[in-house]
Amino acid sequence: MRLPGGLWHNGRRYRAFGLRPLTGAVELAVSEAAQHADTTPGAVTGVLQATLAHIGGLTPDTARIDALSVGDRQFLTTYLAGKMVADEVWFTVACRECGERFDFALRFSELPVKPAGPSYPFCETVIGAGTFKWRVPNGSDQKILARQASEKEAIRSLLRRCLIQEEAAEETATGVIDAMTDAELAQVEAALEAQSPEIANRVEAACAACAQIN
Numbered sequence: 001m002r003l004p005g006g007l008w009h010n011g012r013r014y015r016a017f018g019l020r021p022l023t024g025a026v027e028l029a030v031s032e033a034a035q036h037a038d039t040t041p042g043a044v045t046g047v048l049q050a051t052l053a054h055i056g057g058l059t060p061d062t063a064r065i066d067a068l069s070v071g072d073r074q075f076l077t078t079y080l081a082g083k084m085v086a087d088e089v090w091f092t093v094a095c096r097e098c099g100e101r102f103d104f105a106l107r108f109s110e111l112p113v114k115p116a117g118p119s120y121p122f123c124e125t126v127i128g129a130g131t132f133k134w135r136v137p138n139g140s141d142q143k144i145l146a147r148q149a150s151e152k153e154a155i156r157s158l159l160r161r162c163l164i165q166e167e168a169a170e171e172t173a174t175g176v177i178d179a180m181t182d183a184e185l186a187q188v189e190a191a192l193e194a195q196s197p198e199i200a201n202r203v204e205a206a207c208a209a210c211a212q213i214n
Contacts, residue, residue, distance in 0.1 A: 007056060009058065040146065067140050068138060070138065073198050089106050095209065095212055132188075136195055
């Protein structure tokens with residue numbers, strides 16, 4: 001199997017991955033990781049560390065799993081759900097149009113996956129202050145942002161972390177991000193999204209009673 005994005009390590013991109021045999025010991029480790037983590041991103045890292053055998057032949061330690069892009073982490077947890085729970089899962093929802101409840105099936109293996117863009121895991125944008133290089137958000141960023149109370153501040157905090165600074169000081173990044181307009185923030189977000197891998201996290205289903213798409 002291959003990741004839609006891949007681990008960027010020492011100037012190389014590693015996409016292949018393998019799972020450990022899903023034994024009772026691994027299932028117990030997954031359960032403990034989910035229970036003992038203080039944030040959802042922390043739980044994801046723990047679960048992936050318990051189940052991954054390798055990433056491109058590299059040991060899947062905490063640092064490397066945290067360095068995986070958000071899309072890769074979502075892809076892996078969805079893939080694991082299909083392997084450890086069931087590939088086909090049934091859901092019951094209430095129709096937004098008529099209110100009737102109906103069932104629909106979802107196959108994890110059939111969820112659409114958007115591969116990473118050509119410059120993954122980086123992108124460049126030209127904004128008022130100049131041309132800047134960014135990397136796509138990863139698990140380490142998620143862990144930090146999980147503790148951010150303000151969504152607006154979380155976005156600026158994320159961009160400060162994602163700005164590539166080969167020679168600039170941290171204060172320079174803070175100044176650049178703080179000076180960005182809402183339009184420039186949206187421009188950078190769009191550029192990062194274009195390079196980031198994604199797996200569908202929303203589905204549509206037709207109501208059995210009125211055929212309304214929900």
